[in-house]
Amino acid sequence: MTKVLIVGGGHAGANTAFALRKDGFDGEIIIISDEGYLPYHRPPLSKDFLKQNLAVEKMSFKSADFYEEQKISINLDTQINSIDLTSNHAITEDASFNFDYLVFATGAAPRLLPMENADSKNLFYLRQITDVLSMHQQITPHKEIVLIGGGYIGLEVASAMIELGLKVTILEAEERILQRVTSPEVSQFYNDYHSKKGVRIVCNAKVTNLNAENQMINSVSLESGESLAADIVLVGIGAIPNTQLAASIGLECDNGIKTDQYCRTSIPNILAVGDCTSSFNSLYNKEFRLESVPNALAQSKVASSSILGNELFNNEMPWFWSDQYDLKLQMAGLSSGYDECHIIGDTDSAEFIACYGKEGYLIALDSVNQSRQFMLFKKALGNGFKLEMSLIKDKNFQPESIFSGSN
Ligand SMILES: Cc1cc2nc3c(=O)[nH]c(=O)nc-3n(C[C@H](O)[C@H](O)[C@H](O)COP(=O)(O)OP(=O)(O)OC[C@H]3O[C@@H](n4cnc5c(N)ncnc54)[C@H](O)[C@@H]3O)c2cc1C
CATH class of the missing domain: 3.50.50.60 (FAD/NAD(P)-binding domain)
Structure with missing residues (x-):
């Protein structure tokens, strides 16, 4: 057998x-x-x-x-x-x-923070059920949590911690959060949304020290000279x-x-x-x-x-989602190398799609709370449709028309 x-x-x-x-x-x-x-x-x-x-x-x-x-x-x-x-x-x-x-x-596996005291009992990574179970024991309202890394995991944890009543700071080493995965427009939207919810976001933040006593971190020092009080530290700097x-x-x-x-x-x-x-x-x-x-x-x-000796092969359109507060972010395609970004909808109402174009054609999109339209675009990209950015930028453009041929 x-x-x-x-x-x-x-x-x-x-x-x-x-x-x-x-x-x-x-x-x-x-x-x-x-x-x-x-x-x-x-x-x-x-x-x-x-x-x-x-x-x-x-x-x-x-x-x-x-x-x-x-x-x-x-x-x-x-x-x-x-x-x-x-x-x-x-x-x-x-x-x-x-x-x-x-x-x-x-x-x-999570990328580890190569730093003294990174093995403290109140520093966590998030990959397995056991990580979260140990973290649960320390989560109580009003505690200060410092999140190192402003990627998806950092932002999702920030949203969860705000809902649980903690004080949240995100430390991002780059110029903006989500820098590796999205455009400045979408980063700015998430930066503003988290800030309004009470998250403090520090960009260009280089962590120099985790200060600890009895294997418990009590503050995090930055290259800028600032020191942030910390009851819990979560590191989300990639995998x-x-x-x-x-x-x-x-x-x-x-x-x-x-x-x-x-x-x-x-x-x-x-x-x-x-x-x-x-x-x-x-x-x-x-x-x-x-x-x-x-x-x-x-x-x-x-x-x-x-x-089984069959012929199926990998031609899947890359896609991903992230849930923060009441925001459903869905992303499809590979946006690297895009040369224009056009927003359909309204970032102020948190319902929009950022369309990324290259040489005149749509290559990727980030959608916030627009699931139905996202699915249409995703299907089109996945089927290899070439959607002209000029069409998408037309103020009368309706994503529904992609498959009805009415544009
Ligand atoms: C906190 C978090 C949130 C996420 N949120 C999203 C999301 O919203 N949307 C989304 O699309 N994706 C999300 N992801 C990513 C998604 O979970 C991963 O892409 C997915 O789990 C990959 O599946 P996998 O089986 O390849 O790897 P894993 O799910 O990591 O499974 C690999 C398993 O192999 C085990 N293993 C490794 N080596 C050995 C060994 N030598 N012997 C035995 N076992 C071994 C590991 O312990 C692990 O259990 C998230 C990931 C994390 C960590």
Whole structure:
């Protein structure tokens, strides 16, 4: 019987198992996860689960019964430490698992702050359920929380903490928050929105010291000379793909395990999916790494298809969402290299779409509280439609017309 071993039980790993069963694979499926929980939804870690609006049992994709019914074997609290390619075995501290196909779904880990006292008991990173459970013990109203990093995680945590009554400061090393992922217009909108909610945002902030006593940080010093009181510190400065295991068996890694559009690595029976990959995308005709649930889901279907000898390939339009306060941000496409930004709607009413154009055509968009219109644009981009920016900039333009052909 063919055996598929999946290393990692996150969105990509678990969904590869589900896709295999859905596609009719009747061999053995084993998931190895170094976490102690059944595969669960990661996005709520910085949203509802952080706010304690969601019980831990509600985080799981599926119940234990489901895995049993589907004959998907899950080994929790188990880490694969090495792989023996001569015998096709993956090895843990006290066991080994043989395989016909191996799928790397090892995800990413938070980038650590390389600084003295970064191991203090009130400094947190956000990646796993256990991170949030430890943080919950310290969250009480009126405490001062300092968030290092003004990316999605920092901003989502800021929104949750404001709702829970804490005093929030965001320290961003760059000139503006969200600098790596969006335009100055959208950064400004989020900067203003958070500020109105009471968040203090300090840009160009270089942290020089975490000042601690008895392993508890009490203040954070900046290069500017300012010192900020801190009861809790959360670091959200990006994530690094978990590629060490793949690299140890000679797989090529460059900001992710390199795969072709079929999620295959350079070793025929080894595939890779999700945050840990730098994968070839046929829609863009290039390889890149994404950190998003839709990417993990799309790649898991592709990996299943490849194992079964079918032809599905990775041509998914990159997209992502972020929830802060009452704002739903949805982004689609790759905006890097855009040469114009046109806003449809009104930033003052928090309902708008920022359209990014390059050489006259739409390449990406950021939508705030405009889900229905966002879906139309996303579908158009995903289907390879070439939408002229001049059309989008026309004041009579209606996104609905993209598919009705009335423009
Ligand atoms: C706080 C937070 C909020 C997010 N919000 C959003 C959002 O709003 N929208 C969105 O689209 N995306 C969001 N993301 C990103 C999204 O969660 C990831 O893109 C997604 O989880 C990737 O799935 P994955 O399976 O590739 O990796 P992961 O979900 O990280 O799973 C990898 C698993 O493999 C395990 N593992 C690693 N090495 C080994 C080993 N050697 N042996 C056994 N197990 C191993 C890891 O511990 C982990 O459990 C968020 C991420 C975080 C952290």
